[in-house]
Amino acid sequence: xxxxxxxxxxxxxxxxxxxxxxxxxxxxxxxxxxxxxxxxxxxxxxxxxxxxxxxxxxxxxxxxxxxxxxxxxxxxxxxxxxxxxxxxxxxxxxxxxxxxxxxxxxxxxxxxxxxxxxxxxxxxxxxxxxxxxxxxxxxxxxxxxxxxxxxxxxxxxxxxxxxxxxxxxxxxxxxxxxxxxxxxxxxxxxxxxxxxxxxxxxxxxxxxxxxxxxxxxxxxxxxxxxxxxxxxxxxxxxxxxxxxxxxxxxxxxxxxxxxxxxxxxxxxxxxxxxxxxxxxxxxxxxxxxxxxxxxxxxxxxxxxxxxxxxxxxxxxxxxxxxxxxxxxxxxxxxxxxxxxxxxxxxxxxxxxxxxxxxxxxxxxxxxxxxxxxxxxxxxxxxxxxxxxxxxxxxxxxxxxx
Numbered sequence: 001x002x003x004x005x006x007x008x009x010x011x012x013x014x015x016x017x018x019x020x021x022x023x024x025x026x027x028x029x030x031x032x033x034x035x036x037x038x039x040x041x042x043x044x045x046x047x048x049x050x051x052x053x054x055x056x057x058x059x060x061x062x063x064x065x066x067x068x069x070x071x072x073x074x075x076x077x078x079x080x081x082x083x084x085x086x087x088x089x090x091x092x093x094x095x096x097x098x099x100x101x102x103x104x105x106x107x108x109x110x111x112x113x114x115x116x117x118x119x120x121x122x123x124x125x126x127x128x129x130x131x132x133x134x135x136x137x138x139x140x141x142x143x144x145x146x147x148x149x150x151x152x153x154x155x156x157x158x159x160x161x162x163x164x165x166x167x168x169x170x171x172x173x174x175x176x177x178x179x180x181x182x183x184x185x186x187x188x189x190x191x192x193x194x195x196x197x198x199x200x201x202x203x204x205x206x207x208x209x210x211x212x213x214x215x216x217x218x219x220x221x222x223x224x225x226x227x228x229x230x231x232x233x234x235x236x237x238x239x240x241x242x243x244x245x246x247x248x249x250x251x252x253x254x255x256x257x258x259x260x261x262x263x264x265x266x267x268x269x270x271x272x273x274x275x276x277x278x279x280x281x282x283x284x285x286x287x288x289x290x291x292x293x294x295x296x297x298x299x300x301x302x303x304x305x306x307x308x309x310x311x312x313x314x315x316x317x318x319x320x321x322x323x324x325x326x327x328x329x330x331x332x333x334x335x336x337x338x339x340x341x342x343x344x345x346x347x348x349x350x351x352x353x354x355x356x357x358x359x360x361x362x363x364x365x366x367x368x369x370x371x372x373x374x375x376x377x378x379x380x381x382x383x384x385x386x387x388x389x390x391x392x393x394x395x396x397x398x399x400x401x
Contacts (some may be wrong), residue, residue, distance in 0.1 A: 003131035006138075010189050013214035014129065015141045018122050019190035022145030024184070025086045025118045026401045027153030028092050029057060029214035033172055034255045035156040037239050043101040044371035048359030049238050055352040056105055058142065059118075059376075060112030066208065066342040067118040077125045077191050084117025086186060096170035122276035123340040129191060133276075139270025139326040144265040147318055150262030151346050158255020207338050216395065217339065219388035223324050224283075224347040226377040229292065229354025230319045233377075234298070236355045237362045237370050238310065247303060260311045264318030272326060281389045284323045285382065288314030292378045295371050320381075320390075 004010045032053040038048040073079060091111040093400070099106045122142060129137045153173060160169030211217050235258075242249045242257070267287075277285045294313025298306050328343045354377065361369035 002360075004129050004189070006131065006134040011130070011134070011138075013187045014126075014189050015138055018126070018142045019148075020180050020187070021081060021085055021118055021122060021184050022141065022142055023149035023152065023271050024089065024180050025115055026146045026149035027173060028055065028111065029115055029153075029175060030150045031062070031157050031170065032104075032151045033235060034154045034239055034251065034258070035161065036236060037243050038161060038166055038392070039101065039104070044361070045101060047237065047240055047362060048356055051355050053101075053104055053108055054236065055233070055356045057108040057112035057115070058348040058351040058355070061115045061163035062345045064116035065119065065344050065348070068121070068337075068341075073284075077121050077128075078188055080117045080297070081121050081125075081188075082120075082181070082185055084177070084373075085181045087114040087117075089174055089181055091174075092170055092177060093174035096167045096174065101291065110246075117183060119340075119344050123329055123344075124324060125247050127340070129189070130184045134277035135360065136272040136322075136326050139329070140269035140322045143268040143272075143318060143322045143325065145395075146267065147261045147264030151258045153253050153360035154258040158251045158258075162250055162252035162255075164169065170238055201268050202235065208317075208342065209289040209324065211339050211342055216388055216391045217328070217342070219384045219391065220324055220328050221343055221346040222384045223381050223388075224321075224343050225323070225350035225353075226381045227288075227291075227317060227320055227349045228376040228379075229350035230295075230357075230374040231313075232351040232355040233358030233361075233370060233374055234295065234310070235312060237367075238298075240369050242303075245356055246301075253362070258309070260314050263311055263315040267315045267319040268322035272322040275323045277328065280323050280327050281385060284320055284327075285385050287316045288378055288381050289384065291320065292316075292375065295374045295378070299368065299371055313321065353394060 015190070024094045035053070036050045039045065039053055040047055065308065068080060068280055088111055091107055095104065095107050098107060123139070126135065126138050126142060128282055156173050157166060157169040160166070160172055165366065239254045241247070242254050243251070270285060271283055291313050294309045294311070294316060297309030297312060300306060300309070323339070327344060328339055358373055363370070
């Protein structure tokens with residue numbers, strides 16, 4: 001059966017539908033990130049504790065990915081993605097009525113679990129339905145939706161928090177998400193290359209273990225951990241930095257700084273295409289180098305240079321993530337949903353660990369400590385990238401003998 005080819009109506013509908021689904025997921029997932037200073041003040045908790053409103057969500061998401069992606073092998077891709085985005089939207093509406101930090105954390109844990117119905121399954125859907133020659137750009141476009149959603153959710157929440165309160169912001173974001181969920185169901189083509197199979201726990205365990213035994217996949221999983229750990233750490237604590245002296249920026253202004261996410265829309269699609277042409281490892285190293293340069297620039301106290309540094313860092317992150325996630329789909333010769341879910345498991349565990357540990361560095365060493373932690377993570381990503389190249393070369397030689 002033919003794959004969805006670039007230039008066709010089905011290609012544009014599939015990509016727009018998944019763009020919108022990514023938009024919903026990441027708008028709601030990161031909705032509490034610009035609220036960390038607000039939570040710290042309103043609920044009288046430390047920055048590291050306030051960061052749990054994001055960390056517990058990403059951790060619940062990471063754990064649930066393994067289960068939900070496996071359910072998709074039996075229940076289908078589109079149905080589970082639909083349940084996921086509708087449930088996430090309704091939980092955001094419920095968050096608007098949370099009256100204490102404990103309730104916020106409880107709802108965010110549940111929300112993290114239902115978020116799992118989209119990311120790994122969307123990547124598997126693209127790997128199964130899109131023609132291989134166009135997979136890089138399709139994956140890049142999907143991740144572009146992630147970046148636009150992450151931007152929009154933060155801007156909506158921070159703006160309404162400044163003018164009204166964060167409860168009103170959650171109501172608005174939840175309402176928008178419900179409307180977009182309806183559009184997703186209408187636009188996404190049904191799977192043509194998916195064959196349902198009974199859910200078998202033993203077979204699932206074997207499959208996951210096979211992916212984890214592959215050293216090249218382990219390198220990609222490690223890269224996802226440190227890349228996301230770096231990214232979330234920077235964005236978790238930049239708000240504390242910019243709302244404090246000497247900047248004294250408002251929540252609205254800090255929220256609009258997330259407009260920088262738009263560069264991720266461009267870089268993810270562009271580097272996905274470049275990786276198809278010039279090689280994934282070369283482009284991945286370039287993207288990591290760009291992240292490092294951006295992080296170093298943010299050490300300058302001049303506000304304009306700090307914003308430029310964040311922009312460069314964000315550009316590099318989405319480029320690197322686009323390449324690494326697409327590489328997982330290409331390397332996995334079987335059970336692509338499980339391979340993708342493991343990638344995202346490490347990705348979101350990295351978010352939880354980096355985002356919370358970054359708070360310790362922030363409280364003890366300030367912004368210099370945050371950047372030092374990020375630099376260490378990026379160094380690890382470079383080492384894993386070089387190791388990945390050697391492993392793939394050895395595997396290629398072994399298969400030709």
